Amino acid sequence: MKVDQKNLDIERIKEDFIQLNSTLLKSGISFSKLQKTSLGKSPTVYNTVTWCTALFIIIIGLGYQLHLFQQIVKYTRGVRCIIPNNYFLWEGTRPISDCQYCLDVESPIILYNISRNDFRSYAYSSKPIVVKGAFLNWPAFKYFNFTFFKNLYDQTEGGYKSVDDECQFLHFKSDFISLRDVLSMNSARINNEPGTKSWYVGWGNCHSEILQRMRQYYPKPHFLPEDCEIPSKEYIFMGYDDGATMHLDFISRLMWQAQLKGSKKWILKPSPECEDICKTITFLVEPGDAVLVDTRVWYHGTSILPGEFSLSIQSEYG
Ligand SMILES: O=C(O)CCC(=O)C(=O)O
Ligand SMILES: [Fe+2]
Incomplete structure (x- = not known):
């Protein structure tokens, strides 16, 4: 009709x-x-x-x-996603937490000289942990620096492309758009000299040859359970001042991070549903320390102590 x-x-x-x-x-x-x-x-x-x-x-x-x-x-694809630009997407899709991970947490659990056996009870906890001086004897502690990574990427075919295509590059507040940009900056800026723009970046390594060469400088953290899995991707974070902007990680496992150079301040904020019963905490990690945070539930941001260059490597485990 x-x-x-x-x-x-x-x-x-x-x-x-x-x-x-x-x-x-x-x-x-x-x-x-x-x-x-x-x-x-x-x-x-x-x-x-x-x-x-x-x-x-x-x-x-x-x-x-x-x-x-x-x-x-x-x-x-389950790529590790840093979410500052996608806050609403993540907030809208993540499971609501029961706040057990942050209840009564006022500071990280600090451990010294911990053995694998003693670490067992902490291994899969969502409470933040710092293992003091855990990696002081790693060759990476001595040899990893800006030039190490520049040479590694310049000399490995497909290295830069792997970061652009699959591994993820995080520029945070800096003006770089790729790892190639970062590793080709001039020496004044590398050293954060007065008059240059401060920078802080992170990127994933999923290129098998690069990963293999990096891993010649460090073993799996000695305190992690023997049977825990570490994926074939490790992250590097380096730079100065502002560090990582506050975010949650869209990943499926817990993470460990080795602080190899500089002192880094971490700020952990409980997710919105836990804000009334849990506290925001801040703590400092120093060169050689291990930090373990459940970055899937704790909003986290970092900053570097003024004048220090920070370098850390990081991986998931589970
Ligand atoms: O080390 C940093 O600055 C940030 C690290 C981070 O976001 C993470 O480990 O998930
Ligand atoms: Fe993160």
Whole structure:
């Protein structure tokens, strides 16, 4: 019934239009003039404009869909995601916590000289832990620095590309867009000299050759359970001052981090549903320390003590 009514209206408009045309033709207007007036432009121009508009809409539409698709792939691949820009997405999709992880936590658990056996009861806890001086004897403690990573990436085919394509680059507040940018900055900026822009970045290593060469400088942390799994991807964080912006990690396991250079301040904030019963805590980790935080439930941000260069490596375990 509705369709019939619609058809009727269209027929009526057509008839009115034909009527108007013949009245105008009768009054002496030429056909080509009439055509131009009714279309606003000549038919060829009109068709070209229509096609260009259609093409433009198709291209924009495809581009947008491709972007959406890339975002979906990124999230569903389970890539470690730092969330400052996607706070609402993460807040809307993460499970609500029962706040056990932060209840009565006022500072991290501090451990000294802990053996694997003694660490067993802490190994899968969501309470923050610092193991003091755990990595002081790692060769990485001595040899890892900016130049080590620059040489490693410059010399490994596909190293930079692997970070761009799969491993993840985190620029935080700095103006770099890729690891290649970071590792090719001038020496004044590398050293954070006055007059240069301060920087702090992080990136994942999932290139097998790079990972293998890095791992020649450190073993699996001695206190972690023998049977715990460490994925084939490790992160490096380095730079000065502001550190990592407050975020949650979209990962499936716990994490350990080795602070190899500089002293880093961590700020841990409970998730919103626990804010009334748990506290925000801050603590300092020093060179050689291990830090273990459940970064899936604790909002976390870092800053580096003024004038110090911080370098840490980090991995998931579980
Ligand atoms: O070390 C940092 O500055 C940030 C580390 C981080 O976000 C993490 O371990 O998840
Ligand atoms: Fe994180």
